Amino acid sequence: MTSFKNRRMKIISTSFYIIFLDQFSKFLILNTIGFERSKNIIPNLLNLTLVKNKGAAFSLFSNSTNLLTITSIxxxxxxxxxxxxxxxxxxxxxxxxxxxxxxxxxxxxxRLFRGYVLDFLDLVPINFPIFNVxxxxxxxxxxxxxxDIIISKDKSRIKY
Structure with a gap:
């Protein structure tokens, strides 16, 4: 039971760290760069470009904020x-x-508090959607x- 609690705590603490990092990075970019501007971070590789994404991955379901918020929850x-x-x-x-x-x-x-997702990581050399943490x-x-799937399949092939 203790190892189960430890695993649960590792998942929850890692998740909180990711949530904090995501929200803090969005706050930082919003307050330093703002919208309508881009800042080059690594020449020919990475720009910080803040955009509002009202859709899901690759802007699918654009302007379906309520549906996406409910799905997220x-x-x-x-x-x-x-x-x-x-x-x-x-x-x-x-x-x-x-x-x-x-x-x-x-x-x-x-989605819940803004009505859209803030994306800001912009890979310059490829035509890839702007994303976030x-x-x-x-x-x-x-x-x-x-x-995990690959490792489990390999373990299941081992014969004793």
Missing amino acids: LASLILITIILKFPPKSFWNLRGLAYLLGGTVGNGID ADLSINIAIICFII
Whole structure:
């Protein structure tokens, strides 16, 4: 039972760290750069360009703020229920849940209180949508889950 509580606390504390980092970075960019401007951080690689995203990933479902806010809240509640009821079985699953919850709540806070998500990380050399720390966290979660699946499949192939 203690290890289950420890795993739960690791997930929750990592998620809170991600939420803080996401919200603090958005606050910082909003108050230093503002909208309608861009600041080059790494030449030919990264700009900080603050935009309002009223949609989901890649601006899908634009102007569906209410639907996306409800979806964000429901997804967060489902993730919290999974974390509290079912202990993660592996390191990668634990990390994936933490990053997914942090990213989901981070963007959910924006939708709930602003009506849109603040995005600001702009990769210069490629035509890629502008994103934020929460988006990055959700993508890291997906990578963690993929690694977990690959490792579990490899372990299931081992014959004794």
